[in-house]
Amino acid sequence: MKEYKTQGAILKHAPELDDEDVQALNKCYIPYLFYKEINGVQHCSCSSCHESFEVSYIDRTVTPEQRDFLDAGHNQHVHCPKCGRLVQKKQKGIARSCRKLWEYQRAVFIKPVSKNEVYVLYVWSTKDYRKYGSVIPVGEYMDYTTNPEYEVNAVYYITPNQQRCFIRNPWSRQHQFEEQKIKEPFIKSWWYNTTAWKRGYVTIGDDRLKNTFLQYYDDKKITDCYVNIYKELFRYSCYGAIEFPYCTALCRFAKYPSLEWLAKQGYDDFVFFMLRDGIEAHTLFDWQAKTPFKFFKTLSTQETKELRSDGRLKRYGVSEYMKYKRLLPGITISQYSWICENVQHKDRFLQTLKKYGLKIKVLIKYFSKSRMKVSDVTLWLDYVETAENIKFDLSVHNVLFPKNLELAHNEAVAISNALEIEREKESLQDKSNPYSKKYKKLCDMYSFENGAYKVVVPLGASHIVEEGKTLQYCVGAYADRHINGKTTILFVRLCKKEDVPLLTVEINDKTKKVIQVHGLKNRNPDKVEQSFIDMWLEYIVLPKSKKKAVKAA
Template sequence: MEGFVNVAAHLEEIDLYMPHFVFYRRGIRSPGIGVFGEYIGVEHNSKVTDCYCTACHERYEDDINSPKHYKHKKFGYCTHCRAPVEYRQMNYGRSTYYYTKNFAVFEGAGDRMHIECIKVSQKFEDEENELQPVLDWHTVTRYELEPGRATQYRLVWERPGYKWKPKKGKAIEPNFTLGCFGYGDRSYTLINHEAVSHSFLKYLFKDVENLPSLYIEWLCRYAEHHQLEYLMHGGLYQVAEQYVTKNLHGIRLNWRSNDLKKIVRLHKVEIEYLAKDDGLWYRDYIHWRKNTFEGKTPAETIKYYSKFRSSERYIKEVQEITNLTTKKIMDYTLKRRNSEGPAFFLICWRDYLRDCIELKYDMQSESVIMPKDLFTLHERTQHILEGIRDAHMNDELQKSDIKRKDLECVDMELGLALYLPRTVKDIAREGAELSHCVGGYADRHAKGKLTIMFLRTLRHPGKPYYTMEISNDLEIVQCRGYRNNLAHNPKPDTIIEFERRYTEYLAVVKENRRKAKEKEARKKRQQTKAKTKAKVKAA
């Protein structure tokens, strides 16, 4: 396995992707001393800068840029070779400058392609005068691709040392992560990539500008099944991608065939239909055809799929209630739906059917489950159910109201009256007329969890004015007028005064209730006492 890919031959290309530096120092040159001449560190008087560039390996004096141009860790260009570099002070230690990058090096032609995935590091020797970094690399994994086969190799310990062994299972993307922790480091730069265009792999991404992620995995799958190319060029790019990225969710492609129709198990018209979206809905379509509905012809399947693809769930829900066939449900929907579309109709239908069950209608009767005018009938069932629910809530309301009649009061002086809503509907109406959200409190009010009260002027007792919420420990939680008093209608003084007086009134109610409770308890105690006395006597 030695000499799998000659990495050393590609170091020059690899070096282009590594960071480069210009090391600089300022001073006055004193010729004739040392190899490059000695610089005397009189920084503020210097006119030239002594430079070394790691890209072109040149040592030179820059008399174009002023010495002030050079700043430590600033990005710029080498004046000699114009390479983009980072400026670094020459006198600083370089041993901490360490950089690594991942590469996939390609080598091969014709029916064979080798890929060596390497991690390259660039570092400086500890030696202070060494200005040129050293590149070092180690191989992470290797691939050998040939028509019908893609083999990935990994390094395995086997006495007396490490050996490259074929990996079991499918070849997958390289992982450059060192050790077992951290996120997968999977990005890499392609080196000598032209080799692909001289090999059997050349057609897959021909004329494609941006190569996809998981590029090596694409190549491996393509080496295994050259038909992958037919999917790409037959309008089903997304299917190819879902195959490579293992996102086909259990759908197996038939690689034994060379016919695209047989590979994806679709009819010609189905391929044409799905190719409109590059095959994005292939998976969805296959599942639909298998689990929901397959017509007598592919055209029929497509017709229903295109109209009901997003309504599968509602079809199933209607089906559970009615036991109708999928086709019957879809046909009825297409016949009766309005402009809102099939999904809207199906949701309405499902809700209507649930209403029918609640109302104990005959669910065997076709005229019940498939009515001529579903929308009108749905309105009717909702209306009936609403009435039933309201009646139930009003029963609760009356039970709650017996205990809180004492909250009602009239203030003749302010001309205001506060009373309990008579029905649940009254609360909804109040919310609608005053444009605030009291309607949502109706349920809790009926159950006695809180109390909603209407504040009216004595002059217009029928007209919604202010609405109050009283908590069960008898405190005013809120008192709101039209649009929560946010429509340039601040609370009038009479209301504020009423709130003050009512708070006092509530304290009285509280005291009265406490006394009543005590009285009740006393009565009970006396009764039990009397009972025990009677028992004792009887004994």
């Protein structure tokens, strides 16, 4: 049969829903059995099978099933004697208007027209037992055996050579169909995501694919692949049922035959990302291939086997391995696996290797010989970065790869912090430094000593951060607030050991009251320290003339 190419021809020849489809759609709705009892006879109408019948107490022989049916009251569930479905009984006298029984349903119908042509129709349907819609009906205005009303809102035309998607535009004048890229047939709006109690859509006619070119489409296998990866990626935000993109999956399956064996052989993430994103990455993968060794264009047979045995033959893993292979010529699968297991900041790691011309095997030997932990790779990267900033000669092997990494790291950080504090001290002499004026003002206001203790004003933000690290609490988080004038941080030191942190004070400049004061690991000041702080607080509220007299004394 000739394939249609134009939008007009495709939509013109799109099949309509027949009676079988409408009945199948009707069975997707909640089934009700409406009844009215007159003189011991229940006159019933089933919304599922559309049969009307009577069941009576006065029959000569009443079976136990009929007795259970007759005894069931309003809103109770029974089996319909005609179709056998479990239905909910509704007494006509109580459910007079059926206003609350209005219901909607989204459905997708599979409609093949030939072996190589399959139409997929997405419909929005509603079911209302009231004949006159918004008019409040009673009695004879009800239609208990009505069929759902529907409107086709999307048409998919799927052949081996083309996959087309036409979605009705609700904002156009005549709600015309517009061709769009392959995607799901409806937009998940704010209302849908927050209030919709029916999510996704039902599929009708899956069995019709058996005689088409999509006969090997395994819905269960494809769905399992999608759901498994979805749960893995969004395990902390995955609530309720996962909506499988059935329409998109059919189109992708028709275009990329490799999805069949990818799903069967457990390449779940390749299936998931193709269904979700539709990105081919044709330089890495051949989506028309029939075997894994041909599918991975840039991998040799041996590399494919090794990556799969390590559990890294995944879409992201392959692209990442090829990136490392380009940046680190000669890298092996075992070395790549070592990087994946031990390196957290991979881009930073690669930049360091490239900058110093290091080979990955040298680094692996260094860490394996030293029996270091996974976190030590990050510690080494921090050490190299700090050592570079303080002008260490990293061309020397023992400097780049110290025997005691932790000790070398701590020494480098200490030197770096000392240099930073020294730079801040020098910058205070610069009038363009906005903190220099505040520093002089704070020194005039708060500087004080009694021979044993003294109050010191921080030289800058890094000075406060270093104080927090030494005393092991969170004063470092106040550094920016101190520099910006939102609070004031001061240090209490021993006169004989000015450079050794002892206590940290936060004070309110307006009230001159201490907000908090802590020492090592948030300890409170002892009696001697507290007496010095009280003496200092009495001093800072004195007028300038008396302050000079106190200092002179």
